[in-house]
């Protein structure tokens with residue numbers, strides 16, 4: 427499916443680790459819609475090698491950057507500007523919690539790990555936008571997106587400190603989005619259904635999350651391709667006045683009090 431919605435648009439896509447990654451699907455869809463972009467990920471993720479396949483498929487360069495490092499981000503943006511001139515879109519699809527990875531309980535968080543996860547999952551969005559801001563490298567009517575999860579608004583115990591990281595991430599989208607308005611650039615977060623990926627599957631009880639969300643969503647869970655399609659819409663010229671929003675791509679989960687499927691399980 428291609429409608430040329432992103433023809434001529436240039437961007438950077440962060441976070442495609444393997445073909446299950448949401449960012450992988452976003453890259454495929456952006457390519458189909460005519461965009462050109464640079465793929466970026468943490469150097470350690472790039473060594474796993476799968477990104478080369480995506481780069482070949484989409485005709486993209488791959489440039490490593492630890493998204494917590496201003497030095498790495500400066501180099502990445504310099505390379506993007508050298509290649510494309512100004513940019514039209516950025517996708518931040520980055521998340522990691524050391525406490526989740528190591529199974530540390532929320533009531534007993536390790537604060538060094540918390541800080542690391544907060545930096546990777548939330549503050550990196552500020553750093554990405556700050557570097558783009560300082561280099562003044564976004565075209566007017568450009569679009570910047572990050573991916574988030576509803577644990578920012580409601581408690582999902584096993585999501586642990588990632589819930590707080592997502593709340594912070596959504597706050598950054600609003601706060602920085604205000605300033606980007608001066609430059610006619612929009613900033614939003616997409617709050618996605620639970621999706622089977624490397625990061626998603628790392629959350630304890632993920633299968634339960636997935637099944638519960640499916641039963642609680644009138645349309646069912648949105649998958650990675652659905653998310654990618656929403657990202658394409660948000661990068662396209664069809665959504666120019668949408669900014670500082672947290673946009674749910676969740677089959678209705680966030681508005682459903684209960685569904686028949688769930689009620690039946692308790693009768």
Ligand code: NAI
Pocket residue numbers: 440441442443444446447448449467468471491492493494518519520521522546573574575617618619620621622623624625626627
């Ligand atoms: P994923 O594991 O494929 O992607 C996470 C990415 O973050 C990986 O590519 C990883 O290499 C990258 N990353 C980690 N540390 C980094 C660093 N220091 N610098 C640069 N990149 C770094 O998993 P997924 O699910 O595609 O995650 C993408 C985004 O979607 C994340 O923000 C995640 O929280 C969000 N999300 C995922 C949901 C799910 O159920 N899978 C639901 C809602 C949101």
